[in-house]
Structure formats: C-alpha cells, structure tokens
Amino acid sequence: MVDDHSAPLDAVFHALADPTRRAMLRQLAGGARSVGDLAAPHPMSLAAASKHIRVLEDAGLIRREIRGRQHVCRLDATPMHAGQEWIRHFEKFWTERLDVLEALLRAEDAAKGETDGQDGN
C-alpha cells in the first residue's frame, strides 16, 4: 500500500479538491490546451486561473510546453494512479455497506411477499 506520508499524494489530492482544477483536467482529457483556453470557461481572472494551473503543475498532473509566446498544457494523469491505489484499500468498506443495504432491502421484499401471500389466502 502507498505510504500515508507521501508528499506526491498530498499534492494530488490537494489538486483534485477544487472544482475549477477538476474541470481543467477534464478539458485536458480532450487534448492539449493553451493557458488561455484552460482559463476561458471559468468565471475568474487569468491570474486566478493561472494559480490553479500552477497547483496542477506542482502535482505533476500537467506538463507545460512553451511554444514561442504560447504556453501549451498537456495532461499527465500518472500521479492519479497512486491516489486511486490509496483509496482502493478502503473499497471493501463501502462495498460491505452496500451489501448490508441490499440484504436489508431483500429481507424487506421477502417479508412483504409473505404478507402479500397471507393477504391472498
């Protein structure tokens, strides 16, 4: 299991903890984008959008390439893998809860079926 004390893991989860940054990653999933393109859909200044891009860059989720006067950003999803691995170890806990819920619903249906059957007699 990924160690709890992991600066890259801190950076990835921190990067994902904001709706603007998640939307930017989704934009980049469609292909490379300039900083201007990434900033455009968000109701904030270019400076504010640039700060979000910097956070994504610090987490290793974006690679920036400078082409003349344009900064082109590309997605690098690799650091998300460690985040997913960390969460995966808790999967059984929510699966167990869903199993219990399903069992309760089935028991309820069965009880209801019996009552309905009795009503029919």
Place this chain on the structure above:
Amino acid sequence: MVDDHSAPLDAVFHALADPTRRAMLRQLAGGARSVGDLAAPHPMSLAAASKHIRVLEDAGLIRREIRGRQHVCRLDATPMHAGQEWIRHFEKFWTERLDVLEALLRAEDAAKGETDGQDGN
C-alpha cells in the same frame, strides 16, 4: 461521471490531502477509536489532532458517537467511492502511458536480441 462541481468531492479530496488524516483513516479501518486513540500516534497537540478529525467528519468519512465522556469515531468510507469514480475516468491515460513504455522496452529488447544474434555470427 461525477460532476466537477461537487462540494462533497471537494471535501473528500481535501480530507485525503493530508498525511495525518490519511493515517487516521487507516487507524479507523482497524475498528472504532476514541478521539484520544486517534490523536495519540501523531506528534501534535490534542487540539491540532481534533481539527484533523473535524475535517474528516465534515467530509462524512467519520461518524462520531458520544458515549458518556468519550467520543468514539467510526470510519464511513462511502464518500471515497465518488472520489474513486472521478479518478477512474482518467485511468486510460496512465494505462496508455504504461503501454507505450512497455512497447518501447520490448522494442529495445528485440533490437538488442538482433544485435546479440549478429554478434554471434
């Protein structure tokens, strides 16, 4: 796919972005713990540890039960599910990178094999 503008997702990723909080969740995976038990392994004041516990509670990852003078915390991993689902949609990107890397290594091995074969002649 989970919407990018999701306050619960913000809260879950924010909660996971800290090594102390990740370690506390790991402790809770072993069963319920008192606030004191959760705080004990971490080199910080009880007040500082309590703040971390509050962040986990706000994200819905901890349920607190008050038994007399003791606060007992239990894990509720369910909110992590949405986090995992969000990340899962990027899985293909790191998988593709690993596939490319594997193909490169194989091509290199094959080229090396050919060169070795020529050396042998």
